[in-house]
Amino acid sequence: MNRTTLSLIAGAAALTAVTGFAALTTPDAAPTNDTARTAAHLPVERTSLLCPPPSTSDLAETTYTSFTPVTKGTESKGSAELTPAQPESDASEEQQKPGKPVLEPEQPGKQATGDVSGGEAPALIGTAEGRFAPGWTVQQTTEVAAGTGRGLQGVTCTAPDTEFWFPGSSTSAERTDYVHLTNPDDSAAVVDIELYGKDGALKSTVGEGITVPAHSSEPVLLSTLTEEQQTNVTVHVVVRSGRVGAAVQALDDELGGDWLAASTDPAGSLIIPGIPKDATAVRLVAFAPGDTDADLNVRLASPTGLITPAGHETLHVKGGMTAAVDLGDITRGEPGSLVLTPTDRSVPVVAAVRVLRGKGDAQESAFVPAARPVGTRATAVGNTTRTTTLSLTAPEGTAKVKVTASPAADGGSPASKTYTIKSGTTQTITPPTPDGVKGTYALTIEPETDTPVYATRTLTAEDNAFTTQTLPDDRGMVAVPEAEEDLSVLQK
Template structure:
């Protein structure tokens, strides 16, 4: 074989671009192999509790004769509070400050004043706690008829618009009310919706208000206007934060009157509800109290006047409702020409506080889930303690305690148990304010990258 036949073929050298075309995909695959998604267990960490440093209260617009708003701090902390609506101003908080104002009031506390910042609007036989804006709440037992009608009020405490969707339930199921879908409330404005105008009916209704954008202060004004010489009265209907299978409706006053319980069942299954009467000695089901059935997605109304006037219910402090499905509930009372409401509150397991309207008042305690102690403290407008008492808590029994007339702040501390509580105010008339856990902390969500 000649030298020419053994000559090798020329070898082509790879240029920089060809080398990069091979190396870049290999390096990318290697880098991705080193990245792993975060463990599922780490992605479900609860939010962190931090001291509350800012609190906003919304006080509803006044009813006739209810032009007074009281602001206070449950711990007696002093400082300046900023009012944002109806006008920018500063209020010096030292004890309880009472001011006359008829428009909706938005007040903001910062720093040490934020934890325990409380307020109330009150007047002639009517009162409403000033509340922190919440994303969701229920109003059960509203009316849209000439003799019983309600008005929904939405207050936007911020500068930007807020949006709410209101679901309406009736005896036959959900009610289509276009005027209450996607309601936009401009910043700093108050919007009112008279239910008798937008959904006229003689049925008892329930409203589920969900705020999908921004913040809103929400309240309902309830009216009764009976024909002829019947009762003509109005009061605020307190809200219920969430549904539940057990409801304590506390605060009946001492007068005989017409009593109507309204239940709402937002679930997909029928709810069966058992009514029990609460007295100082026991909780019991009267022999003639029938089980109440509430169809899915609907309301049910029951007249309890005859039951509550019977001997078995003498001395009743409230009602307990036990349901097979989560429901909301309210008890409407018309006694002596005056309207009042007892609404299912939330269990207090640590501490609750209320700014108190002037006049006679009583603290009602019931529904203890164990043996414990409730200690209440009442202070006057200057922050001076004027009453303190320990009340034993036991399952199945209730208490009704008379409070000083000149009280300005009620502070309730519960130990070794949990209980439901309400404040009865009056005479003249009767209004009932449910107590709920006092917020002292804020919550910061746990936010982390999804990859590491």
């Protein structure tokens, strides 16, 4: 009996599309009798998102914003909720369950928000099903008035996974960097944290076999994992069993702080989109897993095209070591995106930049990791009319992009606009706003051409504090193989 064909027949009847819970894989061999046909793209039916604890500062003010785009073909029913994870000290292996929901969106197409004050807010575990699942996006934005990590800290709550790369972390004395690990499942997860500096792996034994109990969150201070103080460190989170959500909270004594999201998977070419035009300093950090060195061309996609920054034409990254270079005010008053490509042979790397804005005591930092493209659709939530900018990059060819603004639940009607992004350029736009909007709104970005597009959203506070999030595909759709019943396989 052909095992592959039988699996496809069963899959046609029972397959559930899941974001963050499962991934579809192609069969090892082509099925017989042509029973598998072109994959259909269908809305996902279940989505999991994890938000790290926002802050330990008593001065922290945090807003959670939830949004699901209206997607054709979804079920008529469904729900979404964010519930508190248990602190590691309170978690139990005996069916510990999350508590009462802190946010329950009422309908797709309308934002829902919730607020919390102080430094006791827990991590959140989110689940969306049915019509709330496709493209469900949650933003966590925290404003800290003073102290280490002061400023605006923003992170898009992430799906659980088994591996994460964070170039741009630090174990230096002026930085307080935590890796936050959140486990959404009913059984414990076991995690290894590896640190790589300028000379290779940093000596550490306590980063191995970290247990994250069910439905709990565990913060790990990087400086407790090693005695070596290094300014530029790459963090590699590997899950031995289970799944976790992971994010790095990078807090500086003088330069404010923000969340460092994971870089896209190691690749020979990378795009780091959306460096603000008023950046006063940009530091590029890259890491090459394995033993092979990588040599990269460094180019900037500006509003007028691709340019090579003088004095920083290439970057050499030794295998297994973290490389860093200060690019200064590389954007020179214009927005830009870094385009990293191999000079010769392609060697997989991960990368991110730290961006500074302002001068003197008013300096503030944020991080932009190498990003995945927008794909079918990306979603950004928690936007406001005077503080939001959108950066769009098309490094490989001219692209058309439709941007739609959707209001919160308290009023307003959607507004859309289409933009043309010329090949090799970065364009920063003030996005459309919903008519009659009050408060915040959501944005969806939908390419109308096949050219890859990369995007970031920047929020800026009144005191010029800022935070930037990349906008990859929101994974609202999944490819499902089409199959038909073929009883003849039962006779083989």
